[in-house]
Amino acid sequence: MAAKSRTIGEVSVPSAPLMLLRAVLTLGVLAVAAGALSPAWATGVSSSSSPTVPSHAPALRVQVIANGLEHPWALAFLPEGGYLVTERPGRMRVVDTQGRLGPPLAGLPQVAARGQGGLLDVALDAGFERNRTLYFCFSEPAEGGANSTALARARLPAGSARLEDVRVIFSQLPRVVSPLHFGCRIVQMPDGHLFLLLGERYHRMQDAQRLDNHLGKVLRLTPDGAPAPGNPYLGRAGARPEIWSYGHRNPQGGTLGPDGQLWMHEHGPQGGDEVNLPQPGRNYGWPVITHGEQYGGGAIGEGLTAKPGMEQPLHHWTPSVAPSGMAFLTSDRYGPQWRGSLFIGSLKFNQLLRLELSGTRVLREQRLDGVGERVRDVRQGPDGLLYLLTDSPQGRLLRLLPAM
Ligand SMILES: [Ca+2]
Numbered sequence: 414m415a416a417k418s419r420t421i422g423e424v425s426v427p428s429a430p431l432m433l434l435r436a437v438l439t440l441g442v443l444a445v446a447a448g449a450l451s452p453a454w455a456t457g458v459s460s461s462s463s464p465t466v467p468s469h470a471p472a473l474r475v476q477v478i479a480n481g482l483e484h485p486w487a488l489a490f491l492p493e494g495g496y497l498v499t500e501r502p503g504r505m506r507v508v509d510t511q512g513r514l515g516p517p518l519a520g521l522p523q524v525a526a527r528g529q530g531g532l533l534d535v536a537l538d539a540g541f542e543r544n545r546t547l548y549f550c551f552s553e554p555a556e557g558g559a560n561s562t563a564l565a566r567a568r569l570p571a572g573s574a575r576l577e578d579v580r581v582i583f584s585q586l587p588r589v590v591s592p593l594h595f596g597c598r599i600v601q602m603p604d605g606h607l608f609l610l611l612g613e614r615y616h617r618m619q620d621a622q623r624l625d626n627h628l629g630k631v632l633r634l635t636p637d638g639a640p641a642p643g644n645p646y647l648g649r650a651g652a653r654p655e656i657w658s659y660g661h662r663n664p665q666g667g668t669l670g671p672d673g674q675l676w677m678h679e680h681g682p683q684g685g686d687e688v689n690l691p692q693p694g695r696n697y698g699w700p701v702i703t704h705g706e707q708y709g710g711g712a713i714g715e716g717l718t719a720k721p722g723m724e725q726p727l728h729h730w731t732p733s734v735a736p737s738g739m740a741f742l743t744s745d746r747y748g749p750q751w752r753g754s755l756f757i758g759s760l761k762f763n764q765l766l767r768l769e770l771s772g773t774r775v776l777r778e779q780r781l782d783g784v785g786e787r788v789r790d791v792r793q794g795p796d797g798l799l800y801l802l803t804d805s806p807q808g809r810l811l812r813l814l815p816a817m
Pocket of ligand 1: 687698699702703724
């Protein structure tokens, strides 16, 4: 199958006027980007909390690996080649190296596929090549129309179209009647423990500040779904022992950083999307402090952006970018300048965001425009290249190639 490709980056290809992909640096050029065919750099007022200064990105081509995925949500790379993809309505399937979609895998539990809910993240165990074990999280239906985010473990034998030994190992409490804010990203640490990022279910935002529930929390679990040893609230009366950090809103991206730490982002309300580096027992502020506001305008709570005892984000965006997916680029495939950058998808602006870092400091932000669809997931593949999933009824798996 011949892969189609087009160009991304600031370098135009004059013979191909539909090549809209380019790098932009501020939100202010979006109106231009939507209507103009010629690539443009822009500088000016930053819409984020870090400077946006001109930089030079390598030109890129976007290669379409697979089409026809229904609201794909998460991507993993199989050691034998090919891809494991979740689709929000409740399917998981293998996409082969040629981009052919395998059948939906049998053995998945029922999911509450409504609103933002459904089958969401998937992560392979670090020992997958040997044990064929994977984890996935999803909106788990319950009585009375309630649901919550659950984490499951299963095995996928090589070449099989069926998940084996499927077991739900954790369910968020309380269960809530809501189609919103499931969070649901899984990040495995080098010690095997799992971080599970959970939303506050929208209607229960105050619960993000309470330790007696799992809403708006980052959890740290063993591979069996139990509270991990060393968690900050183990043994404290009235606190859930799985909690690592709290005061989160709706996290849809997390990754293990090259520094060995969990990096994550979360959706703010209207404005105030954040990048955080969650530390044990710390309070990330929602909904007491936020750089955002109510939908339609107006302060949230007392309208505070800072308060003693509550952490500030490393980076924040107003207006919101609606971040989803997160990956560090550790390869040299796009040149030395991009190595070490943090990549984040934007659902709202159909962009891939690149944050250039010095340690945990965000030096600047670059916006790669023109994927043309909401970006749901971004990952670095075993080949060192960046892969994206686009969120649509006919979603795509894309690979970004350096344009030589
Ligand atoms: Ca916060």
